[in-house]
Amino acid sequence: MSHDIFLLDKSNKFPHASLSQESPNGLLAVGGDLSATRLIEAYKNGIFPWYCEGEPILWWSPDPRCVFPIDSIHVSRSMKRELNKSSYKITINHAFSEVVDGCSAPRVKEAETWILPEMKAAYEQLHEMGLAHSVEVWSGKDLAGGLYGVSMGRFFFGESMFSEGKNASKFALIYLSHYLAENEFLLLDSQVGNPHLYSMGAVDIARSEFIKLLEEHIAWPQPKDLWQPKTLTSWRQF
Template sequence: MKHSIFLLDDSVNFPDASLAQDEPNGLLAIGGDLSLPRLIEAYRHGIFPWYSEGEPILWWSPDPRCVFPIDDVHISRSMRRELKRKPYQVTINRAFAEVLDGCAAPRAKEPETWILPEMKQAYEQLHQRGFAHSVEVWRDEQLFGGLYGVSMGRFFFGESMFSSAPNASKFALIYLAHYLKEQGFLLLDSQVGNPHLYRMGAVDIPRSEFLNLLNTHIDWPQPKGMWLPKTLSEWQ
């Protein structure tokens, strides 16, 4: 059954994510703002903003949903050798703004960015309130890659990653998944799949399954202090 695209008002409430469009896949609503209460409400219900410059704010909940089960991040033999070589140091929440800038920078195949100034400001506010976090990859105190996302309950909602040196973003993802597993997390959400994510072990699950998991685990209390700035333990 085809549903209408919902127009948001001043309320921070969203329509049920199961009512999102089949085409374009996952488009649920349009409008509203990027205020802290609205973004928190969106993530709690499996919805995220994604739009380009010149467009209104668009809100999405795709079906299927691309996720990494925490135990299933794939590490190739060549990548295991790289991990043992330890070319990088990996940290959490030591350079959130810099990671955001790295993710927002134009890329060879993607000259335009969806991480617009108002998006950066919104996620910086989420970071300041303890919801958004970054993983940084360093060598000789220089930032070479990283990722950022939103953490609630037993979920980390990955937003974007960048790399300016070989395998730097892979290091960020692998170390984050290892850390989330240690802390009792369930899923690392990647929203929409692509060949790179699938090679790393991401899988598609029905949106209904994803929303059921959210409903069950979104209020799980995260371990105290887990997002304090720190260096992640070496991969064994």
């Protein structure tokens, strides 16, 4: 059963995610702003912004939800060989702005990006608050790829990734998953699935299950030094 699309007011409260539209899948609300307070409230409740230039801000909570259970990422034999022989260097929070810039560049066959200047500014603020983080893949001194997202409780909410070097975004995802597993995380959220994500071990779960897990684990206290800038030196075959 579909419900009306909610028009957000000046408060930072969202309607419950279960009231999202069936078509388009997950559209819940329109309007509001990208303040840190509103974004934090959104993520806590399984909601995220996603819109295009010239549109009002659209807020989504799709059903099903595409996630990586932390211990389920798939590393193929060929990818394992690539990981073992690679000269890439993998870091956390060494170049957040540059990673967001890389993710915001229009993709091949896509004329525009959804990571607009106001979105970039909003996530920069979350980064300064210690909530948004990047994983960088370096080829020498050049940024070959990476990903960024928001981390709260036992969750990492992935926002976007990019590659300019071979397999760079896959390396970022694999190393991040290992790091999250080492630190007792539960899920890496990918929002909406695609063949590439599924090939690497992503699965769909019911939105109701995702929201229940958020309610149970979003308040988990992360280690204080978890997101200090560092180099990641290991990955594991799950």
